[in-house]
Amino acid sequence: MYRKKNRKLVNLPMLARVAGWLLMIEALFMLIPLITCLVYDEDDWLCFAVTAAVTGVTGLLLSRRIHPNHYGMGKRDGFLLTAMVWVIFSIFGMVPFMFCHYSLSVSNAFFEAMSGFTTTGASVLQDVSHMSHGVHIWRATMQWLGGMGIILFTLAVIPMLNSSGGMLMFNAEVTGITHDKLRPRISQTAKALWLIYFALTAMLVLLLWAGPMNFFDSLCHAFGAISTGGYSTRNDGIAAYGSNYIKIILTIFMFIGGVNFSLIFRTARGEFKALHRNDVFGTYVGIILVMYVLFVIGIVKQGSYDTWEDLTINPLFQIVSTITSTGFTPTNFEKWGPLVLSLVFLLMLFGACAGSTSGGAKIDRLLFLIKNCRNELYRCIYPHAIMSVRVNGRVVSGDVVNKVIAFLCIYMLLIGIGGTVLAAMDVPIIDAYFSAFSCMSNTGLGAGITGFGGSYDMLPDAAKWVLSFLMLTGRLEIFTVLLLLAPSFWRK
Numbered sequence: 001m002y003r004k005k006n007r008k009l010v011n012l013p014m015l016a017r018v019a020g021w022l023l024m025i026e027a028l029f030m031l032i033p034l035i036t037c038l039v040y041d042e043d044d045w046l047c048f049a050v051t052a053a054v055t056g057v058t059g060l061l062l063s064r065r066i067h068p069n070h071y072g073m074g075k076r077d078g079f080l081l082t083a084m085v086w087v088i089f090s091i092f093g094m095v096p097f098m099f100c101h102y103s104l105s106v107s108n109a110f111f112e113a114m115s116g117f118t119t120t121g122a123s124v125l126q127d128v129s130h131m132s133h134g135v136h137i138w139r140a141t142m143q144w145l146g147g148m149g150i151i152l153f154t155l156a157v158i159p160m161l162n163s164s165g166g167m168l169m170f171n172a173e174v175t176g177i178t179h180d181k182l183r184p185r186i187s188q189t190a191k192a193l194w195l196i197y198f199a200l201t202a203m204l205v206l207l208l209w210a211g212p213m214n215f216f217d218s219l220c221h222a223f224g225a226i227s228t229g230g231y232s233t234r235n236d237g238i239a240a241y242g243s244n245y246i247k248i249i250l251t252i253f254m255f256i257g258g259v260n261f262s263l264i265f266r267t268a269r270g271e272f273k274a275l276h277r278n279d280v281f282g283t284y285v286g287i288i289l290v291m292y293v294l295f296v297i298g299i300v301k302q303g304s305y306d307t308w309e310d311l312t313i314n315p316l317f318q319i320v321s322t323i324t325s326t327g328f329t330p331t332n333f334e335k336w337g338p339l340v341l342s343l344v345f346l347l348m349l350f351g352a353c354a355g356s357t358s359g360g361a362k363i364d365r366l367l368f369l370i371k372n373c374r375n376e377l378y379r380c381i382y383p384h385a386i387m388s389v390r391v392n393g394r395v396v397s398g399d400v401v402n403k404v405i406a407f408l409c410i411y412m413l414l415i416g417i418g419g420t421v422l423a424a425m426d427v428p429i430i431d432a433y434f435s436a437f438s439c440m441s442n443t444g445l446g447a448g449i450t451g452f453g454g455s456y457d458m459l460p461d462a463a464k465w466v467l468s469f470l471m472l473t474g475r476l477e478i479f480t481v482l483l484l485l486a487p488s489f490w491r492k
Helices: 012-039 045-065 075-093 095-099 106-117 133-148 150-157 159-163 166-173 186-209 215-226 237-241 244-257 261-268 272-276 279-302 313-323 338-350 363-381 398-424 429-440 461-475 479-485
Strands: 389-391 394-396
Touching: 012 045, 012 075, 012 133, 045 075, 045 095, 045 133, 075 095, 075 106, 075 133, 075 150, 075 461, 075 479, 095 106, 095 133, 106 133, 106 461, 133 150, 133 186, 133 215, 150 186, 186 215, 186 244, 186 261, 215 244, 237 244, 244 313, 261 272, 279 313, 279 338, 279 363, 313 338, 338 363, 338 429, 363 389, 363 398, 398 429, 398 461, 429 461, 461 479
Parallel strands: none
Antiparallel strands: 389 394
């Protein structure tokens, strides 16, 4: 029997084996754009065919030729594998962008792939309307796969990982402070979450198709909306369709994408009280309503409205798109004035609910912070008072509160460092900090040179690598990535 004292720091053979399984899964997903190119008779089918073959063979070799001495994984293995997989997927996922008809440089291709898998939606592409259908569907597929989580999908299709560090990887990838198990086994939980995800996607595709979108555009935008990714098939994004119906449908499903999927699961089972009594969900709805009023005030103050949509559908769409980190834009929100722009910053900061596909620091942490600050203010008057933070009727331990505070401090620090580094690369100051903020929160919105009508291609290559790191760190919620940079992680 394998003894604990003989374990190495990291079980690299097991990590390589699991990475192989994951690469074979990625190769299977690459067949989607390959088939799409063949259906539309596009030359890009060859680059997808070669990339899928190389990815699949690499995965096969890793999974078949490497034989670990033991199949268990510890905490270090879980953290390392989770971060490693997202990088590996982006490396192989970027290859089609480099060799397709609309070829990109290594820096641009990696940025586009990382932005896709992390559902950031920031793009270096300035003219997407002339890209092949295969490239469009690959961008959408990356977002859809990354929205629920690469590891989570693997746990759903490879049940054996349930007993090989599955829970560790689940906790490392799924967003939030605490994670609910919907089923006794983590693989069953993963299947339940993916079933909901797939059903919502299918429903959205049909609803968009019923409007002015064709089936292909409906599929791509459904993938981008439910994953809160935000890639579009049109240069002007959602604005290109000029349809209020599309805006309303997307607003509803982006909102759903920002709700904790465990809560959606319970609601679908008829547990409506769970939705009604959830403090985080109530705060989520409340923030959207308050922001809507403030947006309208800002738009009216600026005089940036011509139609009734500018005071109703468009601001609500932008609010939901931003808070869920989707990044779809119905119009150039910069023209709405400085008040609206500052509110966009706040929406990007906290995002939607933990356990959803959205980015940001999460409303859960905002709620914890507010309640803890309230308690501290009360203690200033009554120093001996014993108070606790309660969310959803449960007492939150002091350790969790401290972790939330540490998370938010590091989160803001990374945004500040990222913005400063970009500014040192001669990126305009507002653009630098907005880009860092946007990528860290996985929102993908741009301002200035990266804003409406621009792209992240305007930034230096070095800036794109910095932003790629921020996207990964934001998607895996900081600690999973930063732990790997800590010397103590690599010491016994």
